[in-house]
Amino acid sequence: MVDKPLNITLFGGGNVATHLAKNFLNLPGYRLQQIYNRHLSSIKIFENRTGIIDDLSKLKPADLFILALKDDIIVPFSKKLKDFDVLTVHTSGSIPMAALQTRRKGVFYPFQTFSKDKSTLDFSNIPILIEAENKRDLDLLKNLAKSLSKKVEVVNSDQRKAIHIAGVFAANFVNYMYRQAAEILQENDLSFDLIKPLILEVAQKVQTLSPEQAQTGPANRGDIETINRHLEFLKQSPKYDLYKYLSELIINDTNI
Amino acid sequence: MVDKPLNITLFGGGNVATHLAKNFLNLPGYRLQQIYNRHLSSIKIFENRTGIIDDLSKLKPADLFILALKDDIIVPFSKKLKDFDVLTVHTSGSIPMAALQTRRKGVFYPFQTFSKDKSTLDFSNIPILIEAENKRDLDLLKNLAKSLSKKVEVVNSDQRKAIHIAGVFAANFVNYMYRQAAEILQENDLSFDLIKPLILEVAQKVQTLSPEQAQTGPANRGDIETINRHLEFLKQSPKYDLYKYLSELIINDTNI
Numbered sequence: 001m002v003d004k005p006l007n008i009t010l011f012g013g014g015n016v017a018t019h020l021a022k023n024f025l026n027l028p029g030y031r032l033q034q035i036y037n038r039h040l041s042s043i044k045i046f047e048n049r050t051g052i053i054d055d056l057s058k059l060k061p062a063d064l065f066i067l068a069l070k071d072d073i074i075v076p077f078s079k080k081l082k083d084f085d086v087l088t089v090h091t092s093g094s095i096p097m098a099a100l101q102t103r104r105k106g107v108f109y110p111f112q113t114f115s116k117d118k119s120t121l122d123f124s125n126i127p128i129l130i131e132a133e134n135k136r137d138l139d140l141l142k143n144l145a146k147s148l149s150k151k152v153e154v155v156n157s158d159q160r161k162a163i164h165i166a167g168v169f170a171a172n173f174v175n176y177m178y179r180q181a182a183e184i185l186q187e188n189d190l191s192f193d194l195i196k197p198l199i200l201e202v203a204q205k206v207q208t209l210s211p212e213q214a215q216t217g218p219a220n221r222g223d224i225e226t227i228n229r230h231l232e233f234l235k236q237s238p239k240y241d242l243y244k245y246l247s248e249l250i251i252n253d254t255n256i
Numbered sequence: 257m258v259d260k261p262l263n264i265t266l267f268g269g270g271n272v273a274t275h276l277a278k279n280f281l282n283l284p285g286y287r288l289q290q291i292y293n294r295h296l297s298s299i300k301i302f303e304n305r306t307g308i309i310d311d312l313s314k315l316k317p318a319d320l321f322i323l324a325l326k327d328d329i330i331v332p333f334s335k336k337l338k339d340f341d342v343l344t345v346h347t348s349g350s351i352p353m354a355a356l357q358t359r360r361k362g363v364f365y366p367f368q369t370f371s372k373d374k375s376t377l378d379f380s381n382i383p384i385l386i387e388a389e390n391k392r393d394l395d396l397l398k399n400l401a402k403s404l405s406k407k408v409e410v411v412n413s414d415q416r417k418a419i420h421i422a423g424v425f426a427a428n429f430v431n432y433m434y435r436q437a438a439e440i441l442q443e444n445d446l447s448f449d450l451i452k453p454l455i456l457e458v459a460q461k462v463q464t465l466s467p468e469q470a471q472t473g474p475a476n477r478g479d480i481e482t483i484n485r486h487l488e489f490l491k492q493s494p495k496y497d498l499y500k501y502l503s504e505l506i507i508n509d510t511n512i
Binding site for chain 2 (some may be wrong): 012024029058071072080094110111112113125126127151153155158159161162163164165166167168169170171172173174175176177178179180181182184185187190192193194195196198199200201202203204206207210211212214215216217218219220223225226230233234239242243245246249250253
């Protein structure tokens, strides 16, 4: 006896929705039944492989609704689905599960940064953080997550918020540091290429060392002379304050 | 006719010295003649492969002295070598070439973060930034650098300082962001492993996109609601101020 495939309906046309859709289309045991988006243009690439709709009245019965939508429309959109007896999950790091206005609620949060242009994203190394109200729904999400990724964790909404904040530091703020480096190099007629190997090495280092062990640099070794030389160099720059602030934080952390 | 190998003497027993020594020992056309260090213990691993000394009176004639020393001892140490007619370079990002007290001066700066424990570091993708006072010395350094690395650039001392500062942002401050993430995860009973794939992906993204194009996150999209939720979460934490400050900087940058 062969189990019937589990029917998934995806909502959204952004990065996360697109990458999930591509993966669901090739996932044994699951059927991507429909993709809904307000504008069909964003999901038109899927029209030959699944049903694409921009009208909720065309929704077919499904086993799972996945709202891969922007944070600020997840809750209002979920209200439109309140009459369905379908497990409905969002894919957001920062919206609590309980904020969903549907009958059955859950979260399916792939913890990675997504760019739509990357052709097909391999989910196998992307942690998927799930949450549900009862064991049956959690098992459904766990099975789906495990068929995509080797790293599946059940976390509550508070923990998910913590992970999201950690991600802001480790991704968004990190990228902002890369931007400062890029600007400094450009202002001095130097190519950003020069710093790319360093960027990779620093990211690779913390795959095996803790960031605390991996910390280096003038502030970490209390090298005030170098810090002052750098501040002197930056004194006309808006980066002066940022350099000073972060160096002081590192010095204070190190001294503890 | 075969050219005589070029004789290199290395000074230092730290990370940079160790990795350079390992690479020089296998470099055709070059001979690592001696390694000097104040304490023989740090360079004892090389005793069967080259001369190790802790006494400058044992220095043999050489074609190149490389001072792979800590920033604060480069200048005082170079004074001890002032009577040698040997091209003498340091490996530092932040010391000007002119600060060397030797007769012939230069810089040989591998732009990477070094950990001594990594067995053998492959220099081929590490940019080496060189500087010298005349063409002959520059050519010598260029040949040596090119036999180690595919990426060799001639930069002046001001540019090198700019690169070093860019490195503080892209490596040291970046790692400090990783530390914040690690602490937030730990405080919420979550493994740092969860964030490792994200860290790698963000570093990989800027290998092909500019950091400006790669910027994402609540601050970048002006998502004040998420920022406020995160600040609320962090309000008892010393990370509150850092999160707020960096978010404001990103919002202001984005608005320009």
